[in-house]
Amino acid sequence: DQQVKQNSPSLSVQEGRISILNCDYTNSMFDYFLWYKKYPAEGPTFLISISSIKDKNEDGRFTVFLNKSAKHLSLHIVPSQPGDSAVYFCAAKKNSNSGYALNFGKGTSLLVTP
Amino acid sequence: DTAVSQTPKYLVTQMGNDKSIKCEQNLGHDTMYWYKQDSKKFLKIMFSYNNKELIINETVPNRFSPKSPDKAHLNLHINSLELGDSAVYFCASSPSLGPQHFGDGTRLSIL
Numbered sequence: 001d002q003q004v005k006q007n008s009p010s011l012s013v014q015e016g017r018i019s020i021l022n023c024d025y026t027n028s029m030f031d032y033f034l035w036y037k038k039y040p041a042e043g044p045t046f047l048i049s050i051s052s053i054k055d056k057n058e059d060g061r062f063t064v065f066l067n068k069s070a071k072h073l074s075l076h077i078v079p080s081q082p083g084d085s086a087v088y089f090c091a092a093k094k095n096s097n098s099g100y101a102l103n104f105g106k107g108t109s110l111l112v113t114p
Numbered sequence: 115d116t117a118v119s120q121t122p123k124y125l126v127t128q129m130g131n132d133k134s135i136k137c138e139q140n141l142g143h144d145t146m147y148w149y150k151q152d153s154k155k156f157l158k159i160m161f162s163y164n165n166k167e168l169i170i171n172e173t174v175p176n177r178f179s180p181k182s183p184d185k186a187h188l189n190l191h192i193n194s195l196e197l198g199d200s201a202v203y204f205c206a207s208s209p210s211l212g213p214q215h216f217g218d219g220t221r222l223s224i225l
Contacts, residue, residue, distance in 0.1 A: 002156075034213055043118070043204055043216030044157070089157065101147065101159035101170055102214060 003027045004092050006105035013112050019077040021108050023090030026071065030092040034102065035064060035075045038087045047088075048075070080112045117141050120205050120217040127195060128225050135190045135220045137205030145169075146188035147206040147214060148180060157204065163188050192222075200224045 005024045013019045021035075031052035036044035050057040050064045050073070057064050063076045077084055087109045091102040118139045127133055139146065147170075148160040161180045162170035168180070177193045188205060202221050208214040 036216075041218065043206075043218045046213040046215065049213055087155075101162055101172075102149075102157075103159075104157040106154065106156055 001026075002106075003030075004090055004103045004105040006088075006090055006108050008108050009106070010109040010111070013080045013110065015082055015112055015114050016079045019075075019080045019084065019110055019112065021075040021077075021088050021090075021110065023073045023075075023105055024071055025073075025092050025103075027092070027094070027103070028071070029094045030103070031095065032093050033064070033066060033073050034091045034093075035062075036089040036091060036104075037084075038089060038107070044089055077110075080110075082112050082114055085110055085112050118205055118207055118215050118217040120203075120220050122220060123218065124221050124223075126223045126225065129195055129197060131195050132191070132193045133195060133222070134192070135203055135205075135222075137188050137190070137217060139186055139205075139207040139215070141207055141209070141215060143207035143209050143215075144185060145208050145210075146182065146185075147208075148188065148190050149204040149206060149216075151202040151204060151219070153201070160203075161188075161190075195222075195224050197224050 034049040035047040038044045048062045066073045087107040089107045090105040093100045145164045147162045151157045163182045166182045179191045182188045202219045204219045205217040206214040
């Protein structure tokens with residue numbers, strides 16, 4: 001059963017605009033959430049994370065928002081750039097300590113057009 | 115320098131063969147993982163090792179056997195390969211606290 005869901009398989013945004021990628025989860029035991037970016041023929045690259053004790057984390061153009069009551073998180077990219085075009089995976093785990101596996105969504109393919 | 119490296123990048127072989135995929139990390143991390151990405155692009159955990167000890171073993175056929183000779187290496191050996199084993203296999207490592215870092219994957223194709 002899929003515990004992390006990304007319901008939009010693809011998203012197209014114009015350069016300079018905001019990209020919003022969404023993610024829902026079902027397991028209330030998850031307390032650490034991450035976003036990964038993946039280019040073709042490469043491995044996922046860590047982008048940004050958030051602990052369940054926070055509702056927002058910002059790193060440059062990337063901001064992750066967490067709504068625990070709705071079991072929902074989102075990644076905002078502002079402003080979007082053509083180099084942001086990639087597949088974005090949402091992931092969650094039960095413990096921020098190592099050894100706990102990541103549960104991944106199926107990914108959202110983002111295309112940023114000039 | 116590559117942080118998590120996997121070899122080979124591509125592996126094409128016939129059903130019934132035995133093959134190995136190697137993974138090495140130079141990040142000094144204590145924990146290493148193997149994930150499988152199937153044809154539906156779904157990334158799923160297979161194994162996790164912490165300081166050479168197996169700590170996660172998901173429902174994976176026992177034809178798959180991980181081996182960790184030391185903290186920096188986690189190899190994956192697959193016996194009697196089947197068509198359904200065709201996938202991309204990703205190795206990852208992580209520190210005690212922090213995100214997992216992934217290799218570039220090994221694309222396994224079974225003929």
